[in-house]
Amino acid sequence: MEKYYQREIECASREQIRAWQDERLVKQVRHVYEHVPYYRNLMKEKGVTPDDIRSVDDLHKLPFLTKADLRDAYPYGLLAVPLEDAVRIQSTSGTTGRRVVAFYTQHDLDLWEDCCARAIMAAGGDKGDVVHVSYGYGLFTGGAGLNGGSHKVGALTLPMSSGNTERQIQFMCDLNSTILCCTPSYAAYLAESIHERGLRDQIHLKAGIFGAEAWTQEMRRDIEEKLGIKAYDIYGLTEISGPGVAYECSAQTGMHINEDHFIAEIIDPKTGEVLPDGEKGELVFTCITKEAFPLLRYRTRDICVLTHEKCACGRTHVKMSKPMGRSDDMLIVKGVNVFPSQIETVLMNRGYAANYQIIVSRVNNSDKLEVQVEMTPEMFSDTVTAVSNREKELESDLKSMLGIYADVQLVAPKTIARSEGKAVRIIDKRNLY
Ligand code: DLL
Numbered sequence: 001m002e003k004y005y006q007r008e009i010e011c012a013s014r015e016q017i018r019a020w021q022d023e024r025l026v027k028q029v030r031h032v033y034e035h036v037p038y039y040r041n042l043m044k045e046k047g048v049t050p051d052d053i054r055s056v057d058d059l060h061k062l063p064f065l066t067k068a069d070l071r072d073a074y075p076y077g078l079l080a081v082p083l084e085d086a087v088r089i090q091s092t093s094g095t096t097g098r099r100v101v102a103f104y105t106q107h108d109l110d111l112w113e114d115c116c117a118r119a120i121m122a123a124g125g126d127k128g129d130v131v132h133v134s135y136g137y138g139l140f141t142g143g144a145g146l147n148g149g150s151h152k153v154g155a156l157t158l159p160m161s162s163g164n165t166e167r168q169i170q171f172m173c174d175l176n177s178t179i180l181c182c183t184p185s186y187a188a189y190l191a192e193s194i195h196e197r198g199l200r201d202q203i204h205l206k207a208g209i210f211g212a213e214a215w216t217q218e219m220r221r222d223i224e225e226k227l228g229i230k231a232y233d234i235y236g237l238t239e240i241s242g243p244g245v246a247y248e249c250s251a252q253t254g255m256h257i258n259e260d261h262f263i264a265e266i267i268d269p270k271t272g273e274v275l276p277d278g279e280k281g282e283l284v285f286t287c288i289t290k291e292a293f294p295l296l297r298y299r300t301r302d303i304c305v306l307t308h309e310k311c312a313c314g315r316t317h318v319k320m321s322k323p324m325g326r327s328d329d330m331l332i333v334k335g336v337n338v339f340p341s342q343i344e345t346v347l348m349n350r351g352y353a354a355n356y357q358i359i360v361s362r363v364n365n366s367d368k369l370e371v372q373v374e375m376t377p378e379m380f381s382d383t384v385t386a387v388s389n390r391e392k393e394l395e396s397d398l399k400s401m402l403g404i405y406a407d408v409q410l411v412a413p414k415t416i417a418r419s420e421g422k423a424v425r426i427i428d429k430r431n432l433y
Contacts, residue, residue, distance in 0.1 A: 009260055010118060010315045014308075017259050017316065022055040024288035025263065029053045029062070032294055035080045038073045039065075039296070056263060059286065060274055065298045070100045070239065078293060079103050086292045091139040092238045102238050103292040109148065111289055115236075115244030115258045116149025122249045122256075122313075123207045123232040125179050127154040132177035132205075134168055134186060135212065136421050137161040141242025142212055146181040149244060155179070162186060162420040165193050173202045180208045184215035184223065184231075185423035188354055191226035192418075205229045211236070211243060213422045214323055214341050218348030233322060239298055240285050246320050251312040254319030261289045264318060265297070266306050280305050283320065301326045331426065333360055333367045336404050340425050343406070346397045347373055354423075355416045361429040369406040371398065377413050 012020075030050040032039050042063045043049065052061055070078065079086065081103075088104040104112065125131065131150040135142025143161055150157040158177060160168055168190060171177065180187060187210050194200055205227055211234035220231045235255050236245035245262055246255035257264045262285045266275045269282040283302045287294040302323040311319065325339035332338070340358060347356055355374040360367060371394070375382075379390065391408045398406040417424075 006114065006118060010256070010317060012260075012316060014316060018056065020260050021263055021288060025056055025059065025286065026050075026053060028286075028288045028294055029296065031291075032080055032296060036078055038069070038077045042069075059263065059265065059297070062286075062297050064272065064284065065295050067100065067239075067299075067301070074099075075101050078295070080294055081105055081292045088144075089139075090141045090144065090238055090242060100239060102241075104241075105291045108241070108290050108292050111261055112145060112241040112244060113148030113152050115241065115247075115261065116145045117152035118149075118258065119209060119232070119234050119244050119247030120146070120149050120153050120155065120179065122247055122315075123179065123209050123230070124250070125150075125153050125155055125207070129153070129155040129178045130158060130175055131155045131179045131181065132158045132160055132168075132172055132175075134160045134162055134180065134182035134190070135243075140421070141236065141238050142181075142183075142421075145236070145242040145244055146209065150181075165190065165420075169194055169197065169199060169203075172205070173199060176204045178204055178206050180205050180227070180229070182208075182210065183212050183419070183422055184210040184219055185213065185354065185419045186421065187223050187227070187231070188219065189418045189420070191223055192353070195226060200226075200228070203227070207232060209234050209247075214325060215354075216341050216344045216348060217322075218345055219354045222348060222353065235320065235323070237300060237302075239293075239295055240287060240300075241290065245285070249311065249313040249315055253311065254307060254321050256311070256315050256317040256319055257306075259317045262287055264306060264320065266304070267299075269299075269301075269303070277306055277308055280324070283323070303330075331358070331360055331369075331428065333369045334404050336402060338369070338402055338404075342401050343371060343398065346394065346401050347371075350394060350397065352376065355418075356425065357416055357427060358425055359427045359429065367430070369404065370409065371406050372409050372411050372416065374413050374416055375410045379410070380413055 033050045046063045048061050085105050086103040087106050090102050092100045133146045137143030147159055187208055208229050208231045224231050232248040234243050234247045236243040246257040248255050265284040266281040267284055275281045283300045283304050285298050286296045304323045305321040307319050330337055352373050357372045359370040387410050391410055394408040
């Protein structure tokens, strides 16, 4: 049986969880209405007042909040406490449009770190562990979140940040790191580098906590095998706090959402209608304990499924599936929905590593989908005919998975740039036209 960090909370009865949520939601709605004019206006537009929200059953009456609202209200428009009470800012990477900034009071940092501590404990972490944090530090939430969680657990924390792979591996060997925290694509890169240096038997890792981007079960198995560890998923987003909104336990059948802090809903992304357990849709979060930046009904754009099925680990909090892709990451190619994770599954089932790039362009008014994949070092000496057969094999698998043709090009090992943070897998050239 696992040791629990906050057993009475993580394994509370459903009735208890619901009672916490009801009470905290009512209080939170009032707090936001009174302190955030932007939100008050949104509620007024929808004809809702705090008196209308008496329990979780009334949640659907509240307006949704989207990333566009966060950009409109940038930078301080959604701050719900006086500036002097906020002690930290974190931010999203902001590849498109304005950055989103999130604020934290000391209480908010504490609850965020508790969530990350739960994730570390659920991955078997304890005081005796050396937690090697290779998520980026700075504005990105990965480094700060896992760092704080590791402190709460009482583990020895190595604030490596990302990059400088040589030094990462040296410290991992010298200091006997036992838990690695980074993006799955960086974990795969580290595993590849350790293997090439013949240092596999000098590392002492037992577990990895990987998240911040989509990764498939196939990629999990590959990393587990190469590093000799058990790999755990962790989910979160800056707007809601950062990593630790949800985390995997030893059962590995989904990620437990910290429901004492966040209420999760699944909605139909087109209509906004709330969907029942087990149906696929967009994940929406309401923060019920945060002070500085408490978003209500925030649309994450992440597509997944929720389940309240009993978990073998004993935890009672609802589980979310791995996100199947972001609704805004989803490609529409020739009218068909294509998620990068589908392509990754096909590649990994055929023994390729997760080093690939998806390129979409428009040729003669028609979409063209290309997938560049690195050959494994063993394939590199293959004949031209053998390579061409392998490309055809993948094209056929992709056709079955996606329903459309993708042009596959096998490229030499190490030609696709490695990532130290979130990997860039999609190049959509159609935006340039
Ligand atoms: O990625 C926070 C984080 C850091 C999570 C470290 C886990 C570990 P953002 O940069 O704001 O925050 O990006 C949030 O990343 O909406 C998802 O689309 C994606 N994402 C995060 N975790 C996962 C995961 C951090 N485990 C966005 N699987 C989210 C798939 C994930 N996608």
